[in-house]
Amino acid sequence: MLETLGNLGAGFSVALSPPILFYAFVGCVIGTLVGVLPGVGPLAGISLLLPATFGLDATRAIVMLAGIYYGAMYGGSTTSILMRIPGEAASVMTCIDGYAMARKGRAGAALAIAAVGSYVAGTGSIVGLMALAPPLATFALRFGPPEYTALYVLGLLVLAYMSSGSMVKSLAMAALGLLLGMVGIDQMTGYFRYAYGVVELGDGLGVVPVAVGLFGVAEILASAGQPAPPEVIKPRMRELLPTRQEWRESGWPIARGTVLGFLIGILPGSAHIIASFVSYAVEKRWSRHPEQFGHGAVAGVAGPESANNSATSGAMVPMLALGVPSGPIPAVMLAAIMVHGVAPGPLLIQQQPQLFWGFIASMYVGNVMLLILNLPLVGLFVNILRVPYPYLYPAILIFATLGVYAVNNSVVDVWIMLVTGLLGWLLRKLDFETAPVVLGVVLAPLLELSLRQSLAMSDGHYGIFVQRPIAATLLAAGAALVLLNLYSFVRRGLDWRAKLALAEKGEAQ
């Protein structure tokens, strides 16, 4: 412990040196910007900046690139809250309650809570990264295809458990999402599925165009269809800060989101997206007022926004401790330090203490910078809501289209956004939730691949899922969840979900 503190002290002397401070700042600013722009996520930002880091040394390069990564998690909530367009995929869940808060005139509070939650999660998870990196990374490697399959199945069950309103409807939406996720090359055999000769569809439907379409475009279409335009929200300065009550409601969700996000972040894959989904589900489950979710629950913003931030630190655990990239973003960051002749791998921490501890310390510093950068911006961003809708909506559409195009420089993605936008509008009219669709699209390729990989490993024997302890435990948890649900269903008939659905119907009349 004392040694860790000593190392950290040395790290801070690196992180607080003016050049490192400067590059951390640049990274944080760029990260906030790519987070705010829908579509352009941290991966695009980091890739664009990668060549610029060739001229720097390894520590400066990784400090700047990491700044972009966690900076984007701060910025991502902005458009979700203000316009219901996820700034990047990990902010999908924030669209639901963040936007609902904005409609109630609490946009400033939502933005401030997202920023503070991100800060707490960012800082808290670095402690985890520092203390637990090597043992956790080894544990994460034990997650092979069967463990992932079990994890994703559990995720879907949790989703079903958390749904408000009709469970049938939300399971139907999750199924729709899973089906949409089937589009693309079959990873096991190389067949194109549902591509109809469009090469771009070989990669499947991207999460970003689908999410921006289902949330953002659908929202605009729905508003445009109303007989009277919605009232323009005029936020007042004194309403920008969260109330005491709102702070109290966000405390535990932030803490839970931090721990959850970090743990999920360690696992390879698009962890920051899944972390935010799981956190939302957990908060809804834990909440004493689950009926508020979807109508501006503070916890629905605080939890996921904290989780996606601490997932970024989690993702760096296998990267720094083992030299194994846990996703595309850490892969680019590894490439950036390899270009400078630093070999990533299990020996990195010993051989490059200056880089490792300087990097850790710079993340503490960067999170402080981001908080200072983002809180005053809240006042600025909220003013967007003052723009009258006839100007605001076309501008948002342009903004969303540019962002979605920029992800892969692909016009096909823009079409996907528009078509899913129409679909989202239709589903809203029919009273379906769209968040499960997005979760389905995220999970389908992952679940399918890991399931089929597992069966390839076991030569087709399903026993592999119960023979391996981690997979078996996860599946048992899922089964328990189902049984618990059945029990309360049989015993009470009407639980909170049904009551909530009734309340919603009353509201609709």
Added chain:
Amino acid sequence: MRQGVVTLFTLLALVTPLAAMAQEAYPSRPITLVAPFPPGGVADLTARPVAAAMEKVLRNPVGVVNKTGAAGAVGMQYVAASKPDGYTLLLALSSISIIPEADKVFDRPPAFTVDQFAPIALISADPTILVVPADKPWKTAKDFIEDARKRPGQISYSSSGIYGTLHMAMELLSHAAGIRLRHIPTPGAGPALTAILGGHVDALASGPAVVLPHLKSGKLRALAGWGDKRVAALPDVPTFKELGYPDAEFYIWAGVFAPKGTPEPVLAKLRETLRVAVGEPEFKGAMDKLETPIVFKQGEEFQKFFDADARRLAAGVRKVGRVEDKK
């Protein structure tokens, strides 16, 4: 308003022939080098220093654009279909020869064909090497192959995806040695490495640079390489050729291509540019750090290498065939 539009079109009409004339002195505007894979991969990491070095030689901007998707097919198709004027170039990997063959296997119209490209120069070629977890019993490639003969379909390996480079390398070996292994495809070279480090598969064919740190730390063991010669960083690891499997030859290579029909003077200029560019100390330094040896071939020499490689891979893809047909 209408007046404005008319003026705009008139201006465009005037400017277009000017642009065409300006092309006489190639290059007169920025060149795009398309990397058909996402940032951080071999194609991207090679493309960036190549572009930087070309820019210096040509004194003209050369930008890298990642046009990714469908295992590289999207970017390759894009370049194949773009104007053959030397302003859109492709940095391709071995998969350029694999994708059209795989399309044939599935009877689908190919996204592009190999003869839609004019090869300019080969930049690097790195043989794959066979690695296994250090706790596995096989000490040599011979042990591995003999065990695989005894237990057909039992020893598993991860790859960068079906018909991907790491899959093809293993298939070429399987056919050369007459063994059958169990294939576990993953979405890329990174996840394939994670799978073997986590102990979920028994073997992996990988580029040397990626596994070197793990060989040094003692987590993995290298058994043999697919190259014509031994890998410089691993002098003790034999090649399959030495072991009596000359057909198990495979390289992860990177080369620059232009669309077919690019005027010969432009191609000549590009060949010359790349020849000078690979000699730039900064370029050498960048490739050194990636532990990727520069193997420069152009003109006839590259064409010969390319043809031989394409033949080997085409035969490999045909032998694999459609995956489920084998059962």
